[in-house]
Amino acid sequence: SAVISQKPSRDICQRGTSLTIQCQVDSQVTMMFWYRQQPGQSLTLIATANQGSEATYESGFVIDKFPISRPNLTFSTLTVSNMSPEDSSIYLCSVEVAGGRTGELFFGEGSRLTVL
């Protein structure tokens, strides 16, 4: 298993500002992902955070808007840039653990962002 700490847990942000979310895992993991969950919706994959190289983004998400870092095997950040009210959402860090069950993702508690 894996224990994932995300911060901030919630924040209220002004339009046009940027916010960085941190994700710390208590063990080395093979894969780290960032998901978004808008109110009443399911999880949408933003990108895969790759250690030491650029993240792999899903369709509809771009690096300029959602820059991601992963400097080592246990830590990653997601920045939501130039925020607008449409970015109000819960952002979740997720990992796959080496030797874990196939497809078993562990999630952080999420960071709930409200953009005014």
Add this chain to the structure above:
Amino acid sequence: GQNIDQPTEMTATEGAIVQINCTYQTSGFNGLFWYQQHAGEAPTFLSYNVLDGLEEKGRFSSFLSRSKGYSYLLLKELQMKDSASYLCAVGDYFRDDKIIFGKGTRLHILP
């Protein structure tokens, strides 16, 4: 691409049985997953099916038919704590086995 369909909401009674259906279309099927998410909490893994048939785990069972692109999650002896959203998800080997989620089914349990 992928398309995952499941009912938006369901209601069932404590002690009863409920079946949540999921249909999917994907180009590179590599597993069907069910996750549970309580309101305000992170999703947690429930089950994984990659071969046809039924996988039973306590009160929860998951079924897969690959030829029909169909799965269901069966919850028996429902308890109030089973009130949650249930997310159907598929892995796609054409997308590096990434897990893609459906919109989820919100299950309400009545006493």
